[in-house]
Amino acid sequence: MHERVRIVPHPRTIRKAREQVKAMVEDGISARKISRYLHRFVIWWVRTSIVWTHDELLHVFIQSCWDSSLAGYAYRLLRRNSTTPCVSSVDCPAAA
Secondary structure (H helix, E strand, O other): OOOOOOOOOOHHHHHHHHHHHHHHHHOOOOHHHHHHHHHHHHHHHHHHHOOOOHHHHHHHHHHHOOOHHHHHHHHHHHHHHOOOOOOOOOOOHHHO
């Protein structure tokens, strides 16, 4: 039996999502549409990769954000759909 290998999303994958969210914020897109985009992004990658989970991908996105307002969209999505709560502000900086 093969053991599942843990891989992290490529930085370019996360950067593209982060830049898309940033552009949506700058264009004045509603928070609901931004959250919907981020949710679809995460779901697509979870289904495609097989080894990533919803929460893991959102955590990686949050940790890659330098702007806490961008991380906030992912944090709210994580809190709404998560099966495991954030335990520290390191994991969920928007909680601080």
